[in-house]
Amino acid sequence: MKxxxxxxxxxxxxLSLSYAQxxxxxxxxxxxxxxxxxxxxxxxxxxxxxxxxxxxxxxxxTDGKFSVExxxxxxxxYVEYISYxxxxxxxxxxxxxxxxxxxxxxxxxxxxDEVTIVAEKTTVEIKLDKKVYNIGKDLTxxxxxxxxxxxxxxxxxxxxxxxxxxxxxxxxxxxxxxKPSAMAGFGDSNILSQLPAEAIERVExxxxxxARYDAEGTAGILNIILRQKxxxxxxxxxxxxxxxxxxxxxxxxxxxxxxxxxxxxxxGWRYFDAPRNSFNDVTxxxxxxxxTIIEPEYRRIREDQxxxxxxxxxxANIGMEYFLDDSSSLTGSLFYRLGxxxxxxxNNSERFNDGAIVEETLRREKQTEQxxxxxxxxxxxxQFGDDSDHKLTAxxxxxxxxxxxxxxxxxxxxxxxxxxxxPFQIEQETTTEDQKEYLLQADYVLPLGEGSRFxxxxxxxxxxxxxxxxxxxxxxxxxNLEVNDIYTNIFDYxxxxxxxxxxxxxxxxxxxxxxxxRLEHTQLKGKIDSRLSDEELVEAFGxxxxxxxxxxxxxxxxxxxxxxxxxxxxxxxEESITLGYxxxxxxxxxxxxxxxxxxxxxxxxxxxxxxIEPAFSNTFDLGYLKRWEKFTLTTSVYYQHxxxxxxxxxxxxxxxxxxxxxxxxxxxxNLSTNKRTGAELGFLYNPAKWLRLNSSFNFFQFETEGDFxxxxxxxxxxxxxxxxxxxVTLPWKIDWQTNARYRGAMQxxxxxxxxxxxxxxxxxxEILKNRGTLSLNVRDxxxxxxxxxxxxxxxxxxxxxxQWRQRQINLSxxxxxxxxxxKRNRSGNGNGDEDFDFEG
Numbered sequence: 001m002k003x004x005x006x007x008x009x010x011x012x013x014x015l016s017l018s019y020a021q022x023x024x025x026x027x028x029x030x031x032x033x034x035x036x037x038x039x040x041x042x043x044x045x046x047x048x049x050x051x052x053x054x055x056x057x058x059x060x061x062t063d064g065k066f067s068v069e070x071x072x073x074x075x076x077x078y079v080e081y082i083s084y085x086x087x088x089x090x091x092x093x094x095x096x097x098x099x100x101x102x103x104x105x106x107x108x109x110x111x112x113d114e115v116t117i118v119a120e121k122t123t124v125e126i127k128l129d130k131k132v133y134n135i136g137k138d139l140t141x142x143x144x145x146x147x148x149x150x151x152x153x154x155x156x157x158x159x160x161x162x163x164x165x166x167x168x169x170x171x172x173x174x175x176x177x178x179k180p181s182a183m184a185g186f187g188d189s190n191i192l193s194q195l196p197a198e199a200i201e202r203v204e205x206x207x208x209x210x211a212r213y214d215a216e217g218t219a220g221i222l223n224i225i226l227r228q229k230x231x232x233x234x235x236x237x238x239x240x241x242x243x244x245x246x247x248x249x250x251x252x253x254x255x256x257x258x259x260x261x262x263x264x265x266x267x268g269w270r271y272f273d274a275p276r277n278s279f280n281d282v283t284x285x286x287x288x289x290x291x292t293i294i295e296p297e298y299r300r301i302r303e304d305q306x307x308x309x310x311x312x313x314x315x316a317n318i319g320m321e322y323f324l325d326d327s328s329s330l331t332g333s334l335f336y337r338l339g340x341x342x343x344x345x346x347n348n349s350e351r352f353n354d355g356a357i358v359e360e361t362l363r364r365e366k367q368t369e370q371x372x373x374x375x376x377x378x379x380x381x382x383q384f385g386d387d388s389d390h391k392l393t394a395x396x397x398x399x400x401x402x403x404x405x406x407x408x409x410x411x412x413x414x415x416x417x418x419x420x421x422x423p424f425q426i427e428q429e430t431t432t433e434d435q436k437e438y439l440l441q442a443d444y445v446l447p448l449g450e451g452s453r454f455x456x457x458x459x460x461x462x463x464x465x466x467x468x469x470x471x472x473x474x475x476x477x478x479x480n481l482e483v484n485d486i487y488t489n490i491f492d493y494x495x496x497x498x499x500x501x502x503x504x505x506x507x508x509x510x511x512x513x514x515x516x517x518r519l520e521h522t523q524l525k526g527k528i529d530s531r532l533s534d535e536e537l538v539e540a541f542g543x544x545x546x547x548x549x550x551x552x553x554x555x556x557x558x559x560x561x562x563x564x565x566x567x568x569x570x571x572x573x574e575e576s577i578t579l580g581y582x583x584x585x586x587x588x589x590x591x592x593x594x595x596x597x598x599x600x601x602x603x604x605x606x607x608x609x610x611x612i613e614p615a616f617s618n619t620f621d622l623g624y625l626k627r628w629e630k631f632t633l634t635t636s637v638y639y640q641h642x643x644x645x646x647x648x649x650x651x652x653x654x655x656x657x658x659x660x661x662x663x664x665x666x667x668x669x670n671l672s673t674n675k676r677t678g679a680e681l682g683f684l685y686n687p688a689k690w691l692r693l694n695s696s697f698n699f700f701q702f703e704t705e706g707d708f709x710x711x712x713x714x715x716x717x718x719x720x721x722x723x724x725x726x727x728v729t730l731p732w733k734i735d736w737q738t739n740a741r742y743r744g745a746m747q748x749x750x751x752x753x754x755x756x757x758x759x760x761x762x763x764x765x766e767i768l769k770n771r772g773t774l775s776l777n778v779r780d781x782x783x784x785x786x787x788x789x790x791x792x793x794x795x796x797x798x799x800x801x802x803q804w805r806q807r808q809i810n811l812s813x814x815x816x817x818x819x820x821x822x823k824r825n826r827s828g829n830g831n832g833d834e835d836f837d838f839e840g
Contacts, residue, residue, distance in 0.1 A: 028100035038064030130206040173217030208580025211516025218617040235818035243810035246273040278802035300352040313339035339371035373401035397439035451507035485531040617642035645674035671706030690729040719746035
């Protein structure tokens with residue numbers, strides 16, 4: 001990594017000026033008491049005796065030595081090191097250079113015990129508009145990903161295909177440190193399965209977002225707060241992972257902080273194989289047309305697909321926070337990711353008539369993809385006066401993503417009863433996706449008297465996505481590849497959102513409230529450059545397509561959050577009731593709108609719908625929390641009413657492959673309404689120092705009403721999911737953790753999906769005098785995380801079984817320097833309403 005020369009010079013001269021014209025020195029040497037080991041990067045701070053402000057300071061070298069220059073005067077001198085007892089020299093008058101000699105620092109045993117508890121104990125904090133889950137020391141995610149960590153958060157589920165849901169609803173907004181981010185993949189949550197879990201500090205589950213947040217996401221918001229060290233000096237950690245199936249990873253988190261600036265970085269490389277498999281068994285029914293019964297070409301088709309997915313990616317997040325003065329700071333950061341994927345898919349297809357196999361084929365799909373994305377962020381914070389809550393924050397963010405994909409497909413007969421079968425065409429797909437997003441945001445917070453606050457701000461998000469897709473197919477007469485005019489296209493899509501908001505909150509004894517209103521203007525604009533006319537597209541896809549659209553939506557989004565502390569704010573056993581209301585929007589993503597179908601299967605395709613419109617929802621949430629010394633109980637009931645909700649339906653396109661097989665497509669549509677009612681219950685229980693238990697249960701029911709193309713898709717479904725986690729401390733400082741998850745069976749208008757059980761197991765041990773942690777974990781111990789569903793329509797019935805990722809075994813090693821094991825500094829911009837937070 002090359003150091004930016006102008007930036008280096010600025011820092012050099014800034015530090016040089018701060019030490020100018022100082023004519024005496026304070027010197028010495030810092031050792032660990034009892035062992036006499038030099039403590040590198042211990043901090044020496046000199047503060048004024050009048051206002052206790054920092055005058056100057058320094059850090060020790062590799063031998064524990066320090067030398068600090070200062071003007072003559074009287075100072076308080078502090079010698080500090082993480083988890084050691086601070087040595088103080090108070091009211092020290094300095095008129096000439098002085099050598100403090102050897103300064104011995106003793107381990108702060110009480111501090112170490114406290115740190116360990118904070119690190120290992122997963123806690124929940126109840127706030128006006130959210131629940132905050134401090135991840136703690138989760139052994140099952142060591143060497144894993146952000147998706148793995150999210151799967152252990154109550155109310156959150158990650159399914160077998162990597163899709164994230166909140167309370168069973170997949171329309172959840174993913175934020176990183178309070179803002180949309182390239183690290184969340186421009187709304188594609190699959191990238192979270194490629195970022196290390198160790199990067200997470202905490203997860204905010206925001207089921208009733210305040211007006212400060214974007215109104216996107218009818219289920220709510222998941223705000224992932226990344227770790228950012230604030231300890232003075234240089235510290236960090238190194239992480240090594242080795243697993244089966246192939247999983248090799250190396251990452252480093254490095255931090256260097258002085259009183260004037262903070263340099264931070266997270267860098268990682270990972271290579272892994274994530275094999276997946278799926279199975280489809282489709283039975284086709286007879287159809288009646290003008291009184292004539294038409295039998296299908298094949299009565300039954302079975303497809304067995306196995307995919308080998310080799311992935312290599314590099315991630316780097318570097319930045320600097322510069323403290324302009326005591327009341328303002330400027331932070332700049334750069335996130336960069338380079339990914340390279342190579343997939344090989346083998347799809348074996350068997351066709352039956354009268355119970356006997358009549359044909360078998362093998363379809364090969366070779367796919368390569370290069371993913372290059374980066375994000376530049378600037379954040380400015382200004383505090384006014386002595387009140388830290390009176391402040392102005394401004395953010396600018398630019399993101400760019402470029403993906404290039406190439407796919408080669410061919411299919412051959414293994415067996416057929418046809419005398420002269422027509423050979424299959426070779427196909428080549430080339431896809432280029434370019435995405436750009438600009439974010440400009442400002443928030444102003446003004447305290448109004450005791451316990452009240454007013455806030456206002458605006459946000460502008462401008463996003464453009466261009467998908468250039470070319471399909472070439474073999475001309476069977478001459479063997480040449482020729483462009484397919486029906487599917488080749490360029491899709492240029494813009495989603496622009498501009499918003500202003502204000503909110504007011506206050507406290508009255510045990511009662512607090514936060515009332516807000518957000519105004520958003522949404523523009524969904526798209527242009528399809530196709531080789532076909534509009535009439536030809538209608539004939540090809542079976543429904544009207546607007547190839548040049550510009551849709552605008554103006555919406556008001558009120559929010560209200562209430563909390564009543566039954567025992568008062570000073571009670572040791574907190575008991576509180578919360579009530580939330582919010583209105584939200586669900587905007588369709590580009591791939592939901594693009595009408596050109598996928599080609600991974602000739603007979604089962606996904607196709608976007610350019611006529612789909614945003615959905616709007618109203619949600620009510622009533623929660624209760626009760627905390628005892630060793631037991632914390634949380635529960636809530638909720639109701640959501642969504643208009644024009646999205647639903648994916650499956651239908652026969654009326655088209656056939658060259659060998660006479662009906663083509664079935666999955667397409668998203670706007671249904672009339674979706675009513676969702678649910679309840680959740682969770683507890684944290686620490687009966688002893690060696691045992692910690694954590695469990696949650698979520699029950700929900702949803703009812704949809706609507707029809708499409710004359711078919712009624714109304715349905716009523718009840719489902720549930722539960723999770724349980726136990727942490728046991730064994731002799732010899734070995735920790736054992738078990739996580740179990742079960743998602744109950746569910747139904748929609750066309751499909752029945754079976755329940756899914758998954759169990760994770762992990763062990764860890766601290767080594768190297770608590771500077772290192774060795775972990776072994778097994779995710780999906782029973783290899784049972786498979787989705788099984790049956791879909792029934794008037795044309796066919798289909799059984800599907802898919803496994804997105806097989807059982808994974810990982811061995812991880814983390815080495816920390818200038819840190820104590822599991823030290824957590826709770827920092828980061830959560831964009832929360834800190835003045836009205838109530839921890840539980």
